[in-house]
Amino acid sequence: MEHVLLNVKGMSCGHCVNSVEGAVKTLGAAAKVDLAKQSVSIDYDASKISLAAIKEAIEDQGYDVV
Template sequence: MQEATVKVQGMSCRSCVPRIEGAINALGAEGRVNFEQGTVDVRFDESKVQISDIQEVIRKKGYNVEA
């Protein structure tokens, strides 16, 4: 399993947390949002999911992702 931290901008309230985590989990990865830090810690199997897939699904939910 790979682990990474993704910086996310645009989270305005705590209701953003389940939106982002749910989208990441739907990919088959694990996501844990730290609202205060503006980050998402992710764990994923690189043979199934790439970090770029995770970043893209966060963008599709309307948030900005720092590369």
């Protein structure tokens, strides 16, 4: 398992949290958003999911991964 902490700009409410966590979950990874810090902590299997795919899934929800 790999662990990464990504800074995600544009999140402001519970709906944002659910959107980001849900997008990452659909890939088979676990995500925990910290709204106050504008970040998401992700645990994933790098042999099955790429970091680029995770970032793309978040960006597809309308947020910026920086």
